[in-house]
Amino acid sequence: MSDKRYYAFSDYLKGRFGCKVYKISIDAGFxxxxxxxxxxxxxxxxxxxxxxxxxxxxxxxxxSEQTRRGAEFMRARYKAEKFLAYFQAFTNTYAPLDTLRRSYSEALACEDIVGLSVGTRPDCVPDDVLDLLASIGQNKETWIELGLQSAHDRTLELINRRHNVASFIDASRRAIDRGSLKICGHIILGLPGETRDMMLDSARLLSNLGVHGVKIHLLHILKDTPLADAHSRGEIPVFKFEEYVSLVCDYLELLSPDIVIQRLTADGPSDLLIAPAWAMEKKRAIDAIEKELLKRDTRQGARASLPDAPHNAF
Ligand code: SF4
Incomplete structure (x- = not known):
């Protein structure tokens, strides 16, 4: 196991499967x-x-072809041995049940695939879809990646998510109750109108809900988005490198130590990224976060159960 001061996904996977496991990104056409x-x-x-x-x-x-190509690349580049098929693009539970079953089965039938990770919206996981995934989860590692982004309805409205925090809580609870699924919440740090403390609220919410993982994304501005227009009008500030590093460390301190960290920042394709430019330097950001945790002599969960944390606010 590594000496990281947070519960890294790579460590979780190594412990679970005893070898290097990587995700292969799939676009199933949803x-x-x-x-x-x-x-x-x-x-x-x-x-x-x-x-x-x-x-x-x-x-x-x-x-199957995407899976084969992805595995070939990951084997050559990272010496990966096993894989999770990551249904990543768009909303991967938004299709008729038979289509979903066929798509997941096709990926699971591929060589060295040990499970699934399915990215979706919290308002797109009806009970029959959760039952399908839960039945897969009885035999294979099965993650559902649910977008929360913010713990505040006002922000969700502003960014046009068209679901609220309650729908995330409901979806997470229904998924967790099935017992064989793992839930990973996606959150974004830096959303417009949020104070630092508002951003940290999602760490408290995820910890209280008992989800299994989190992906922490930096808000970055990509071309051809409404956010890019607002940014060009000077309405959307973005984080400086040091500010983001410090905030992520605060976030980790508040997060339950049992939650696996699947991502600490985000990098967009260089030809689409407008700002911040440093978002391309993912490794530098991760190194700086690890150094800052060391400097503070702190770790994930160090402040997770402070009595003044607003655990009952959700
Ligand atoms: S980020 Fe929003 S608009 Fe884009 S695929 Fe996900 S839910 Fe849909």
Whole structure:
């Protein structure tokens, strides 16, 4: 096990499978209710779907072919041995149940795939979809990645998420109750109108809910998004490198030590990224976060149960 001061996903996977396990990003051809008109058309104000993964930027191959190519790349580059098929692009539970079953099964049938990770919205996981995933979860590692982004409804409205915090809580609880699923919450630090303390509220919420993982994203501005327009009008400040590093360390301190950290920042494709420029330097950011934790002599969960943390606020 590593000597990291947070519960890194790579350590979790090594402990669980005894070897190097990497995610392979899959674009299964689904869409999103916040884009196809059923809920809205504009999407979340920061969303440029080309930013999801390389597989959304070229002609889409079959799921098995994407899996094969992904595994080949990860083996060569990282000496990876096993893989999770990561249904990443758009909303990966937003399709008829039979289509979902077929898509997940196709990925699971591929060589060295040990499980699934399915990215989706909290308002797109009806009980029959959770039952399908839970049945897969009986035999294979199965994660559901649910977008929360902020613990504040006002912010969710501002960024046009078109779901609220209550729907995230409801989806997480229904998924956790099934017993065989792992839940990873996605949050964004730096959303417009949020104070530092408002951003930290999602650490308290996720800890209280008992989710299994979190992806912490830096708010970055991508081309061809409503956020880019607002940024060009000077309305959207972005984090300086040091500010972000310090905030992530605060965040980790408040987060339950049992929650696996799947991501500490975010990097967009260089040709889509507008700001902050340092977002491309993912490794530098992770190194700086680790150094800052060391300097503070602190770790994930160090302040998770402070009596004054507003645990009952949610
Ligand atoms: S829910 Fe996801 S795919 Fe849909 S608009 Fe928002 S970020 Fe994009």
């Amino acid at each position: 869409t999103c209710p916040n884009r196809d008109g059923s809920m809205g058309e504009g999407g979340c104000i920061y969303c440029n779907n080309q930013g999801f993964s390389p597989n959304t930027r070229r002609e889409r191959a079959s799921i």
